[in-house]
Amino acid sequence: MTNTTQVEPSSGVTSRPNFLRHIPWRSIAIVVPFLAVFIALSIGSPAFLSPLNIGNVLDRQSGMLIVAAASTLVLIAGGLDLSVGATYMFTAVICGTMIVKVGGVGGVALGIIAGVLAGLIVGIINGVISTYLKINPLIATLAMSFIILGATKLVSQFGKTGVGQIRVDVEEFTWLAKTKPLGVSLPIWIAFVVVVILGIVLWRTTFGRYVYATGGNAEAARLAGIRVNLVRISTFALAGLAAGLAGVIDLARTPSVPENDSIATTLTFTVLAGIVVGGTSILGGEGAVWRTVLGILFIAMLYNGFTLLRIDPLFQGIALGVIILLAVGFDAWSKLRSR
Amino acid sequence: MTNTTQVEPSSGVTSRPNFLRHIPWRSIAIVVPFLAVFIALSIGSPAFLSPLNIGNVLDRQSGMLIVAAASTLVLIAGGLDLSVGATYMFTAVICGTMIVKVGGVGGVALGIIAGVLAGLIVGIINGVISTYLKINPLIATLAMSFIILGATKLVSQFGKTGVGQIRVDVEEFTWLAKTKPLGVSLPIWIAFVVVVILGIVLWRTTFGRYVYATGGNAEAARLAGIRVNLVRISTFALAGLAAGLAGVIDLARTPSVPENDSIATTLTFTVLAGIVVGGTSILGGEGAVWRTVLGILFIAMLYNGFTLLRIDPLFQGIALGVIILLAVGFDAWSKLRSR
Amino acid sequence: STPAPSDSAAPADAPLEVAYISFAVANTYDEPMLAAAQKVADDNNVNLTVFDGNLDPATQASLIQDAVASGQYDGIITQPIYGPSILDVVNQAIGAGITVVNIDQILGSDFTTGKSQVDGLSANVVFVPSELGTKFGEQTVAACASKNLDPCNVAYLHDVKASAIGVALWDGFTAATKGSPVKVVAEGETFYNPAAAQTAVSDILTAHPEVNLIATSDQGLQGAILAIDAAGTPVSNFLLVGYGGSEWGQGKVADGTVFADVLQAPATEGKLGMEAMVDALRNGKNHGDVDPFKDFPNNGVMTKETAGQFTGEWAG
Amino acid sequence: MPNTASSDAPQLLVELRGVGKTFGGTSVLDDINLVFQPGAVHALVGENGAGKSTLSKIISGVYSADSGTLVVNGEEVDFGSPREALDRGIATIAQDLALVPALTVAENVFLGREPRTGGFLDRRTLRRQFVDLAEGTGFELNPDAKVGSLRTADQQKVEILRALARGASFIIMDEPTAALSGHDMELLHGVVRRLAASGHTVLLISHYLSEVLELSDNITILRDGHHIRTGPAAAETEATLIEGMLGRTLGSVFPENSPAAADAADVLVVTDLMAPGVNGVSLTVRAGEIVGLAGLVGAGRSEIAHAIYGAVRRAGGTVEVDGVDSSSSIPAALHNGIFLIPESRKEQGLVLSRPIRQNVTLSNLLQVATGGWVRPTREKLAARDMLERVTVAGDDRRNVSALSGGNQQKVLFARALQRSRSVLIADEPTRGVDVGSRRAIYDLIVDQAAAGIGVLVISSDVEEILGLAHRILVIRNGRIVAEFAGEDMTEENVLTAAFADPITKETS
Numbered sequence A, B: 001m002t003n004t005t006q007v008e009p010s011s012g013v014t015s016r017p018n019f020l021r022h023i024p025w026r027s028i029a030i031v032v033p034f035l036a037v038f039i040a041l042s043i044g045s046p047a048f049l050s051p052l053n054i055g056n057v058l059d060r061q062s063g064m065l066i067v068a069a070a071s072t073l074v075l076i077a078g079g080l081d082l083s084v085g086a087t088y089m090f091t092a093v094i095c096g097t098m099i100v101k102v103g104g105v106g107g108v109a110l111g112i113i114a115g116v117l118a119g120l121i122v123g124i125i126n127g128v129i130s131t132y133l134k135i136n137p138l139i140a141t142l143a144m145s146f147i148i149l150g151a152t153k154l155v156s157q158f159g160k161t162g163v164g165q166i167r168v169d170v171e172e173f174t175w176l177a178k179t180k181p182l183g184v185s186l187p188i189w190i191a192f193v194v195v196v197i198l199g200i201v202l203w204r205t206t207f208g209r210y211v212y213a214t215g216g217n218a219e220a221a222r223l224a225g226i227r228v229n230l231v232r233i234s235t236f237a238l239a240g241l242a243a244g245l246a247g248v249i250d251l252a253r254t255p256s257v258p259e260n261d262s263i264a265t266t267l268t269f270t271v272l273a274g275i276v277v278g279g280t281s282i283l284g285g286e287g288a289v290w291r292t293v294l295g296i297l298f299i300a301m302l303y304n305g306f307t308l309l310r311i312d313p314l315f316q317g318i319a320l321g322v323i324i325l326l327a328v329g330f331d332a333w334s335k336l337r338s339r
Numbered sequence C: 001s002t003p004a005p006s007d008s009a010a011p012a013d014a015p016l017e018v019a020y021i022s023f024a025v026a027n028t029y030d031e032p033m034l035a036a037a038q039k040v041a042d043d044n045n046v047n048l049t050v051f052d053g054n055l056d057p058a059t060q061a062s063l064i065q066d067a068v069a070s071g072q073y074d075g076i077i078t079q080p081i082y083g084p085s086i087l088d089v090v091n092q093a094i095g096a097g098i099t100v101v102n103i104d105q106i107l108g109s110d111f112t113t114g115k116s117q118v119d120g121l122s123a124n125v126v127f128v129p130s131e132l133g134t135k136f137g138e139q140t141v142a143a144c145a146s147k148n149l150d151p152c153n154v155a156y157l158h159d160v161k162a163s164a165i166g167v168a169l170w171d172g173f174t175a176a177t178k179g180s181p182v183k184v185v186a187e188g189e190t191f192y193n194p195a196a197a198q199t200a201v202s203d204i205l206t207a208h209p210e211v212n213l214i215a216t217s218d219q220g221l222q223g224a225i226l227a228i229d230a231a232g233t234p235v236s237n238f239l240l241v242g243y244g245g246s247e248w249g250q251g252k253v254a255d256g257t258v259f260a261d262v263l264q265a266p267a268t269e270g271k272l273g274m275e276a277m278v279d280a281l282r283n284g285k286n287h288g289d290v291d292p293f294k295d296f297p298n299n300g301v302m303t304k305e306t307a308g309q310f311t312g313e314w315a316g
Numbered sequence D: 001m002p003n004t005a006s007s008d009a010p011q012l013l014v015e016l017r018g019v020g021k022t023f024g025g026t027s028v029l030d031d032i033n034l035v036f037q038p039g040a041v042h043a044l045v046g047e048n049g050a051g052k053s054t055l056s057k058i059i060s061g062v063y064s065a066d067s068g069t070l071v072v073n074g075e076e077v078d079f080g081s082p083r084e085a086l087d088r089g090i091a092t093i094a095q096d097l098a099l100v101p102a103l104t105v106a107e108n109v110f111l112g113r114e115p116r117t118g119g120f121l122d123r124r125t126l127r128r129q130f131v132d133l134a135e136g137t138g139f140e141l142n143p144d145a146k147v148g149s150l151r152t153a154d155q156q157k158v159e160i161l162r163a164l165a166r167g168a169s170f171i172i173m174d175e176p177t178a179a180l181s182g183h184d185m186e187l188l189h190g191v192v193r194r195l196a197a198s199g200h201t202v203l204l205i206s207h208y209l210s211e212v213l214e215l216s217d218n219i220t221i222l223r224d225g226h227h228i229r230t231g232p233a234a235a236e237t238e239a240t241l242i243e244g245m246l247g248r249t250l251g252s253v254f255p256e257n258s259p260a261a262a263d264a265a266d267v268l269v270v271t272d273l274m275a276p277g278v279n280g281v282s283l284t285v286r287a288g289e290i291v292g293l294a295g296l297v298g299a300g301r302s303e304i305a306h307a308i309y310g311a312v313r314r315a316g317g318t319v320e321v322d323g324v325d326s327s328s329s330i331p332a333a334l335h336n337g338i339f340l341i342p343e344s345r346k347e348q349g350l351v352l353s354r355p356i357r358q359n360v361t362l363s364n365l366l367q368v369a370t371g372g373w374v375r376p377t378r379e380k381l382a383a384r385d386m387l388e389r390v391t392v393a394g395d396d397r398r399n400v401s402a403l404s405g406g407n408q409q410k411v412l413f414a415r416a417l418q419r420s421r422s423v424l425i426a427d428e429p430t431r432g433v434d435v436g437s438r439r440a441i442y443d444l445i446v447d448q449a450a451a452g453i454g455v456l457v458i459s460s461d462v463e464e465i466l467g468l469a470h471r472i473l474v475i476r477n478g479r480i481v482a483e484f485a486g487e488d489m490t491e492e493n494v495l496t497a498a499f500a501d502p503i504t505k506e507t508s
Ligand SMILES: Nc1ncnc2c1ncn2[C@@H]1O[C@H](COP(=O)(O)OP(=O)(O)OP(=O)(O)O)[C@@H](O)[C@H]1O
Pocket: D023, D024, D028, D046, D047, D048, D049, D050, D051, D052, D053, D054, D055, D095, D401, D402, D403, D404, D405, D406, D407, D432, D434
């Protein structure tokens, strides 16, 4: 039976070699600028490829990667979380306060748990506000970030003693950032595991499918029987959890929290920039974790390169902007081409 | 004739008085929280309603209002401009440098023209990048803001002499901020005129219709023969122009440019928050200039109130966030109700 | 080139590579510091490469790591945005044999001392926020006394209230004004931005017409004067006390607008820091803790009488 | 008579010479040569995906041809945008409604050519022109209503009026009647005839072959992007058209459909259902029975379907599936065995940016997953099986958006087939679907019923309801106003029941 509506066998255009036609130009977009810069830096600066330098870059980006990977899910599900930066600082302060107030290994354990949990709770609140209360996620999470930053300052009043900030120079805690199993720092390992898990969740699980469907067409997803609100809330919760984890990890590295709202804003923006440079749509329904990873590392690599190549700071901003435009422009161009 | 598609007469619900049913709940949303806070402050702080205080608040917000009104058009047309803050600083530096280098009344005139023009050019570039080069406006204007901030630093190197900073303590220039025709400062007048013009353009002209159409359904607009790209570019150009004007006005008030990137970021964010609190959709196609004006003034009024009521800065963020959530939540609620 | 070990001095004629990790490149306070350091570097055949921390401690940490990883530098000058954030990487740098000199801001977690908090640091040339706050408080008390005000209603504008420096300064200020007629009736924040300060002061004056004195940084004072002007009140109705010691501040103290201004000396710090760096690299000599204010008159406080002895080291 | 369709509009002779078009390496149109005679109605028929819309979009400047040329009045043209085509007098009623939701009906109709004075919108003239235009067609629309709040049918009318408002000489109508009720369809037919009579050229694309035969002067048949033939409508019959389109004959459009066993159990029992737009509906569907819901557009049929499915909050009443009470939530409905194929595939049905395969399995992912883990092979096989049954071929890893409208509809149907249910609700299942595929979908519906599933079919096409259903319920104002079965199932009975509304009495 099945008289199926045909698809092309006849098409005349075979001039492009076959293997080229099968490259997914769409997906490859960010890879090309990434590799281009990577190769340019490897040639331009002998220090670039050194294990020390690569390790440094990855270690520093570990928190960012964790947050960005989870935020990618939020965006794909059609949300937007501008509060990740604030949550990151908040959880660090919570964690630090616990460690300072309770003390000892117990305090460290409690601090880590409290920090991560605080992130999760903030994420759930974000999700509930922007789904059930129907407040636009942009404004909901912006307002939440004011609230969280305020709460951060209040908690830290409580956690610090005398002049200055919360300091957690506890060996049992800073250990988290200093251990290097197999020569690679623990934060990198954690980031690796988180990124891989989130990537696979998105790629291969039913939940991942629901995330894409929710962001791609929420009404269709709902009528297909997907609990759209629950999916969205879960992505916000994941982002909060990730921010909590990142806050704790970076606290272990620092190991104290600078209280400066602009740090939160910068983190949020860098995360967003990395995701979008990676090629995930802010309109939802499209994107991937590995793209985000490349996007974040692309930007980090540029900054690293600027330092290694001794680019005058006055020109760095300009260079960064131009390179991002080129990279994203290449992406746009390759999408057109793939038509 | 025209027997229009009937509106349910039969439905049992007539308990709500008729005049209430005719209030456009949709539009009134931001008005209610605005009035509520306004009245609360008038009662809570005797200083609030003084002409001096109201004048202060309006005068300080004049630049913000100009930028926000134009940015509203960008958003309605389906774009997003994250570079307005950077452009604002850039134009101030251009203007200041001109005044310093050329000097005299001629320098002042040239400075003002150059500043506003620089804004316009940046706006056009933003527009072209995000339409013809098909780069997502979010990332395009983010990248542009890196570039513009870099350029700002370069220009200011050139404008300042010896230790320090561009300072334009020129009577002929600061006059701009200090004159008070009819007891109201010139910046307020300028903002008033700009806001009214942009409001009418959006509301009553064919260009305004095209802005709504472009943001509401770009494909439909294109099929209807509207030059969608041109409309988008025009809105970006307007936003650039507005940022230029605001940069010049605020320079006249200060009258020196603090070189601090976070000022640019804060401006961009406040503008965006005001617009969204006002009820304009970030997805485009909907919104109004008067709503943005209320949104911006709502936030300004809150900050003013915090100081008047001596709210500890530590709690201000929390209060701000909560009130915004309440206001926007009310908006969402009233939209549901108006169904 | 491999980094020169700090104990073996480099020959006097060989060019040296030094990285300068700035607080923020485009910043009126930081620029003269950099310019002064640059001048000393030029005079001593030192190649100075500047990196922009851009107000972000994490960025600074990255920059230091990158500088160490690049293996190109003999020395690093740090101007911490937030000391604790870069302690670790500074230790890495010292461990890698790089000579490190810290200037301007505290490198460490104790904001009440100018003593070095890092082992192996070649020199530490900082101002101490709590001391600045103490002097600031003392001048405020003196200003109130000059008009016999009791109580003396003060509006205090933090730069960033929750910042480490902000807290240290405030603590110094409150300790110094304790038991005096000084009564803080309003607080605000400037974010180092005259426009923001103007907003804050306008609001404060509306709400608290009883304010006699405004205490804040030089940038804050600029905004305060704009706000007072805009309100149509003579500036002379208010006592103004500042810190920063900028060119602007010096002028305003000299003409009596501002009662007193506590000095900060970015250019001196930059110069002393770079000199210490050169000395360490060329002669293997560590300068240790250096007090940048030791050569200034009147303990680094500008008043109307002493203003003539100062020149502002930055714009304000 | 539309004022803008004045007979002095210049006549346009549009020709296609050797036009070809490919998408991503797939040839969609191949060497098309066509001449559109001025003042005639030229119909274009073909299966879903045959390339009809693509061809029309080449004429209207949305796409440009990869090969060949477009010739207007003897002059080669290459439209870079729809604007240029409009300027040459070519207007389009697009298949996919392209309207601006936030603007009013009148503003949408005159979008891009508003009456203005010095840049300012002249609202009074706009309104007057709108009233004139609407009066000429007979369409009833509130000029000040926001388009976003209109029903699909009314939006379709706005789209039609917009094309008429351009004063174009060449009007492309891509399935203009797909979403219209019978009455409005008649009105449109009148418009088409008058347009042609006054010298305009109309290019009509439609899957209603009776409509095509009735209205057009010439008919072109496309198959797989190839031009099969063009000839006078008088020389064609439905059968010859179908043969040309499909390359094979098709007996009847409707399959044999034996009624359900008299003693079959009730699979769906709805009692006193109350919901927004639903005012107390009670109905039952037996196993193997196909029940049709007829009514005018806006009668509340979709609302009833949504209320049964739990897609809107119920205000009262019960829904029982196989004797089990089904609560008001979609997952519960799915669990209990109800499935809904929504009426708007674009807004409510498909996730256009995702692959075909994933759209098929979306509602039943658990069947191809273990412990939340999607099993690619199982998914591939399941999807392939479903797609074969609904006759959609090609790589199912492509995005749904790459499919033609009719094939998208079939993908939606494939989703319903993956798991057998007790109740299937199909809301306008064949909107925009070609005859061949329509038959395939009817076969599927009948197969489902034969397998013992209760089917509820909603359609605005009375013929379709009559051909398919065992029993018909007529809906008006959210209520069941009549029920017909057997001999009583006639077009006249159904229409009379649907229209007999004292408030919105029609004058037809
Ligand atoms: N933008 C596009 N990208 C890729 N393929 C496309 C695109 N538009 C159409 N196609 C393909 O081109 C072919 C013809 O599509 P077209 O829309 O012209 O069909 P149609 O004859 O109008 O069908 P229908 O009756 O369903 O509307 C289809 O196979 C479709 O999948």
